[in-house]
Amino acid sequence: MIPPGTLKRWKVIKLYKRAKKRIKKYLKVDFDSLELLFQDNDRNEVLRTNVIQGIPYRKQRKGGKISYAEWAHVIGIFQTLIYQNLKQKNDNIILDVGCGTGLLSMACQGVVQENGYYLGIDVIEQNIRFCKNHYKDKDHLRFQHFDVNNAMYSRENNQFRKQWPVEDEIMDMVTALSVWTHLNEEDALFYFKEIHRVLKKGGNAIVTFFYLDELYFNSLDKRKDEKGRFHNTNQLEWIFNTPAYNSENWLYPKRLKIPENAIGITKKALDKLLMHSGLTLIEYYPGNWKEQPGIYFQDVLVFQK
Numbered sequence: 001m002i003p004p005g006t007l008k009r010w011k012v013i014k015l016y017k018r019a020k021k022r023i024k025k026y027l028k029v030d031f032d033s034l035e036l037l038f039q040d041n042d043r044n045e046v047l048r049t050n051v052i053q054g055i056p057y058r059k060q061r062k063g064g065k066i067s068y069a070e071w072a073h074v075i076g077i078f079q080t081l082i083y084q085n086l087k088q089k090n091d092n093i094i095l096d097v098g099c100g101t102g103l104l105s106m107a108c109q110g111v112v113q114e115n116g117y118y119l120g121i122d123v124i125e126q127n128i129r130f131c132k133n134h135y136k137d138k139d140h141l142r143f144q145h146f147d148v149n150n151a152m153y154s155r156e157n158n159q160f161r162k163q164w165p166v167e168d169e170i171m172d173m174v175t176a177l178s179v180w181t182h183l184n185e186e187d188a189l190f191y192f193k194e195i196h197r198v199l200k201k202g203g204n205a206i207v208t209f210f211y212l213d214e215l216y217f218n219s220l221d222k223r224k225d226e227k228g229r230f231h232n233t234n235q236l237e238w239i240f241n242t243p244a245y246n247s248e249n250w251l252y253p254k255r256l257k258i259p260e261n262a263i264g265i266t267k268k269a270l271d272k273l274l275m276h277s278g279l280t281l282i283e284y285y286p287g288n289w290k291e292q293p294g295i296y297f298q299d300v301l302v303f304q305k
């Protein structure tokens, strides 16, 4: 026997699903248009966190994270990490390498006021053009195109490995969210040294990786051909088994055509990065891509000069 009340709820769900289909069919409303209505309304209802009111519409949410909610979530995670890893809580100067369409600019907005600034650089000129326009009212946010090659994002570019447009030792912090996961060995080493060059003494860098340590190797046997326990991609997508351009310690998943699509680093690679740059590893938060709980999907590593 159907318990009382159940039928009513079931009917409502069915009617709702049917209505959704009809709206789509007859009004030709797609998700992007619905989001215009949703986001504008939602923005007005944000009460405790004004920075997330700057989250762009879907087409401009780049960087491997598309959902509005996920952007807000990731901004929150990194706002906390950035705050915790800064000595002073105001007036900071922060360089965000591979800023995409500005996700971390929102996480940095508070701690760069009043006399500091956030500088986002990216190899995709379109991203920078978007950011300059979208965040134009935010006095402390700056964006600059960094015109170099990345086989995944700017493969037509013939310039390789240039210094960042930043003076020595002026940054309180450097951030790079999902960027070293797109750098081959040569680029990774070169730009890691750049972090050391631009950081003030005692300054920290927050960089995400696919770090192939024992937690990763222990997870391999347990992985199944299904969605992750804590993320929504297939567990088998994240198996780094192929040398990226003959490197022994920078590896990518065989399924990918371009290594820079997703690159993981071994422990030896991390040692090499530290030796080469002079930075020290001070904190490591394993990511949930390793099929265990984590604060974020990728591994978050914090370095100090």
Ligand SMILES: C[S@@+](CC[C@H](N)C(=O)[O-])C[C@H]1O[C@@H](n2cnc3c(N)ncnc32)[C@H](O)[C@@H]1O
Binding pocket: 062, 063, 064, 097, 098, 099, 100, 101, 102, 103, 104, 121, 122, 123, 124, 127, 146, 148, 149, 150, 153, 176, 177, 178, 179, 182, 187
């Ligand atoms: C996965 S996206 C992440 C974007 C942003 N950090 C986020 O999480 O939303 C990687 C970004 O790094 C940029 N990128 C790749 N190589 C770079 C390099 N050598 N210097 C600066 N940016 C780079 C790409 O253009 C792309 O926007």
